[in-house]
Amino acid sequence: MKSAKGITSAIFNVLTEMASGLEVVFSRKSFYEKSMMLEFGFKPWQVNRALKSLGDRQYLVNRNNKLFLTRKGEIKLNHHQLAKIKLCFENKWDSKWRLIIFDIPEHVREVRDALRGKLREWNCYKVQNSVFVCPFDCRKEIAQICTILKAHAWIHIFLIDQLGSIEPKVKKYYNL
Secondary structure, eight states: OOOHHHHHHHHHHHHHHHTTSSSOEEOHHHHHHSHHHHHTTOOHHHHHHHHHHHHHTTSEEEETTEEEEOHHHHHHHHHHHHHTOOOOOOSSOOSOEEEEEEOOOGGGHHHHHHHHHHHHHTTOEEEETTEEEESSOOHHHHHHHHHHHTOTTTEEEEEESOOGGGHHHHHHHHTO
16 A cells, blocks of 8 residues: 555645646545546545545645645645755856845745755855855756745846855865
8 A cells, every 4th residue: 555655745746737826726536536646556535535634734725625725735835846856966167156145025934944945955055044155057946946936036046256255165165
């Protein structure tokens, strides 16, 4: 039998595919009638149990037999999508720095924390709380993050030649 973690991950994979609209709305029946869930090897009762569990954990709310993703569920879905984004580290440095600057408001702290976590995962050098440096081209990945988190207005990336007085420290950090 497949694990509970596996079915939760599969459900979030399906939700990721559905999340192109502003609000994700679906029914239990639509989930297990979809061949997507059958492809993952889950039975309808397993899907029902997993969806109930997601409701119990307040990721989903049931209104008129339709399941809606809650704000907590959106955050969980964002984390699921972010986990799939990997930074491709190039073999040769192009002598350019990518300066990532963000100013994300307090009312969307989870967006700021998610971005910071991803930058740490990629081993970006922290200059200040909202300023990171990366020697590798990460513009495409940052754009994906901006799209997932709906944060284009708050996140900026600059391509620069020099880092000033911190450059030796950053070069040592990256063994350049």
